[in-house]
Amino acid sequence: MKILRTLFTALRALRRNPMRALLTTLGIVIGVAAVIAMMEIGRGSSESIRTSISSMGANNIMVRPGTVTASGVSFGSGSIKTLVPADCEAILRECPAVRCVTPLIQARAQLVYASRNWVPSSIYGASETYLDVRDWTELSEGEPFTEHDVRTANRVCLLGQTIVRELFQGESPLGKEIRVKNVPFRVIGVLSSKGANMIGMDQDDILVAPWTSIKYRLSGSSMSMVNQSANTASSSRSPGDLYPASASGLYPAASSNSTLAVRFANIDQIYASAVSSAAIPDAISQIASVLRERHRLQPGQPDDFQIRDMTEMLKVLTATTTLMTNLLLCVAFISLVVGGVGIMNIMLVSVTERTREIGLRMAVGARARDILRQFLIESVVLCLAGGAIGILLGHGGSLLVKQFLKWPVATSPGAILTAVVVSATVGVVFGFYPAWKASRMDPIEALRYE
Amino acid sequence: MSLIELKNICKDYPIGDGSVSVLKEVSLTIERGDFVSLMGASGSGKSTLMNILGCLDRPTAGEYWLDGREMTGLSADERAWTRNHRLGFVFQSFNLLPRTTALENVMMPLSYAHEALSEQEERRRAGAMLTRFGLADRFQHHPSQLSGGQQQRVAIARALINQPPVLFADEPTGNLDSRTSEEVLRLFQELNTKEGITIILVTHDAAVAQHGGRIIHIRDGMIAAPETPGGAPVQGGPAA
Ligand SMILES: Nc1ncnc2c1ncn2[C@@H]1O[C@H](COP(=O)(O)OP(=O)(O)OP(=O)(O)O)[C@@H](O)[C@H]1O
Ligand SMILES: [Mg+2]
Numbered sequence: 001m002k003i004l005r006t007l008f009t010a011l012r013a014l015r016r017n018p019m020r021a022l023l024t025t026l027g028i029v030i031g032v033a034a035v036i037a038m039m040e041i042g043r044g045s046s047e048s049i050r051t052s053i054s055s056m057g058a059n060n061i062m063v064r065p066g067t068v069t070a071s072g073v074s075f076g077s078g079s080i081k082t083l084v085p086a087d088c089e090a091i092l093r094e095c096p097a098v099r100c101v102t103p104l105i106q107a108r109a110q111l112v113y114a115s116r117n118w119v120p121s122s123i124y125g126a127s128e129t130y131l132d133v134r135d136w137t138e139l140s141e142g143e144p145f146t147e148h149d150v151r152t153a154n155r156v157c158l159l160g161q162t163i164v165r166e167l168f169q170g171e172s173p174l175g176k177e178i179r180v181k182n183v184p185f186r187v188i189g190v191l192s193s194k195g196a197n198m199i200g201m202d203q204d205d206i207l208v209a210p211w212t213s214i215k216y217r218l219s220g221s222s223m224s225m226v227n228q229s230a231n232t233a234s235s236s237r238s239p240g241d242l243y244p245a246s247a248s249g250l251y252p253a254a255s256s257n258s259t260l261a262v263r264f265a266n267i268d269q270i271y272a273s274a275v276s277s278a279a280i281p282d283a284i285s286q287i288a289s290v291l292r293e294r295h296r297l298q299p300g301q302p303d304d305f306q307i308r309d310m311t312e313m314l315k316v317l318t319a320t321t322t323l324m325t326n327l328l329l330c331v332a333f334i335s336l337v338v339g340g341v342g343i344m345n346i347m348l349v350s351v352t353e354r355t356r357e358i359g360l361r362m363a364v365g366a367r368a369r370d371i372l373r374q375f376l377i378e379s380v381v382l383c384l385a386g387g388a389i390g391i392l393l394g395h396g397g398s399l400l401v402k403q404f405l406k407w408p409v410a411t412s413p414g415a416i417l418t419a420v421v422v423s424a425t426v427g428v429v430f431g432f433y434p435a436w437k438a439s440r441m442d443p444i445e446a447l448r449y450e
Numbered sequence: 451m452s453l454i455e456l457k458n459i460c461k462d463y464p465i466g467d468g469s470v471s472v473l474k475e476v477s478l479t480i481e482r483g484d485f486v487s488l489m490g491a492s493g494s495g496k497s498t499l500m501n502i503l504g505c506l507d508r509p510t511a512g513e514y515w516l517d518g519r520e521m522t523g524l525s526a527d528e529r530a531w532t533r534n535h536r537l538g539f540v541f542q543s544f545n546l547l548p549r550t551t552a553l554e555n556v557m558m559p560l561s562y563a564h565e566a567l568s569e570q571e572e573r574r575r576a577g578a579m580l581t582r583f584g585l586a587d588r589f590q591h592h593p594s595q596l597s598g599g600q601q602q603r604v605a606i607a608r609a610l611i612n613q614p615p616v617l618f619a620d621e622p623t624g625n626l627d628s629r630t631s632e633e634v635l636r637l638f639q640e641l642n643t644k645e646g647i648t649i650i651l652v653t654h655d656a657a658v659a660q661h662g663g664r665i666i667h668i669r670d671g672m673i674a675a676p677e678t679p680g681g682a683p684v685q686g687g688p689a690a
Binding site for chain 1: 507562563
């Protein structure tokens, strides 16, 4: 109650000189505005990094074939095909931290529909669990392919939004046949949109088909054609390689009903999903031990595969934005301190100016602590008002940044709370000395002050 | 027990290396309900004495008993409490808060009183006080919008808002013309006779002093030979 009254007294005192009050608190305004804008923009970018990573599959673990070194010559990543579909099954069976897993075959080919053509950035051959692994089970149209499709290497596929837009231009692609390297594939589903990932790759520019279809129907078994990673052993180019339109390959495409011997095929990658992001390290070590055992690697022998996950990338990217945000926050806090010194300066002037008022208040019975409280509250009110203006300015600033620079921005209640607490603290810390000086005045000296 | 009792009050001000003695062993007794006029030449130490009486200043030596309590040994907070509850002080230069309404000026001492009153109650009391002094239509005026006499009446209202038994006035009419002075002095007289408030008033003007029942002369920091108009008993004297 008493505090409330003192508050009104403080407001009245500040209202006597609004221009000066505004100038006094300008430092706080700028400081708080900077803090708010920094925190909102910083949070916005780290949030967008997080969502873009989780759109790439936050819990995902990628297993690639490793390097092989023969007589001291390294052939680079993927130079041997060490991964087989059976590895996938073993991982799913023996690693409790892995929720689901899919083999992955990558290809690059031209798609043709009617008179239009398009070369998507990704053509993936995978098992029916792919969408589950990628956390992408929601289709915008149609149905996913099934285990049966994989087993029988059915020529069916799912398309990403970009391909649908490029090839079909508004038409529904469901049930249509597109030609992939002249092999007809029936479109059975359209993936939901995922947008660009954090390195700017369009994740919707994708075709997903049963891996068996991609591997055996699309281009025979020549891996150099289908796979991005070239195998030294199969680097001799077949005519089909040079003239993809006449895709005949070494093994002609089997009839769509026959079950394929998939046991001994090589795959480009294994994509696994951990049960949770916390389980990723466990999942990685379990996968490593399963693969080492299956590949009969002796202790001490290097892995013939590589395991990657997104957490590393997430860590690096978040660390970078956090560092930038923190640096800018430091600058903002320095400006708050400078603002605080400004407050102290003006409060000292104000105390000197109002010496007679202080003397008078003491003469009618104000105790030292009443005077202290009055001036302290005045500076806190000044700082909080500055903080409030700063919050509005900072928030407005970050909205402008969002509007015109299209930067991701996230309002952060924490930042607002921090700003309020910080400006009140600045008010107390830098208002204390002037207020203490005022409270220590001798009533009679203060009354006599000219 | 007297209301006010000064025993050998001394006040020295340090000047350069030495010090100047402004009050020299002042002893003085004032009874409840007295109306005392303090007179003396300029520089004789009247204001100094008033400030000590009003608990605004401390004497260098001596004792000051107010209503049975020794004041010089009190802490700053206790003296603030005394100023707030027990004493009213009226200054020659009014000392109102600038850019603050008459009502708020009068309310100010209430906000430092221990008893927490509601804002309305404070306003009501201050308003009643101002009304009593003929300022019913000046509540929202700032000091700069009031005449000297009105300002001094606001100051008196402020001094009396906590209903103190004693009122000190250091040359309250010094800045007023004779007609307004008369008004203010009549007000003091009324307060003294009707409410029994003890009044101690400093003045240069013998005519003003005539309003009081008792006149004390100060010369060079000492109580001079007393004059007793109206036959009041002699109580103050040099080194009583
Ligand atoms: N703070 C101070 N430091 C030094 N000397 C002081 C101080 N205050 C007052 N004096 C001296 O004390 C003496 C008495 O001063 P005081 O103000 O009490 O006089 P006064 O009787 O009120 O005079 P006036 O009628 O002009 O108001 C003066 O000589 C003055 O110079
Ligand atoms: Mg004087």
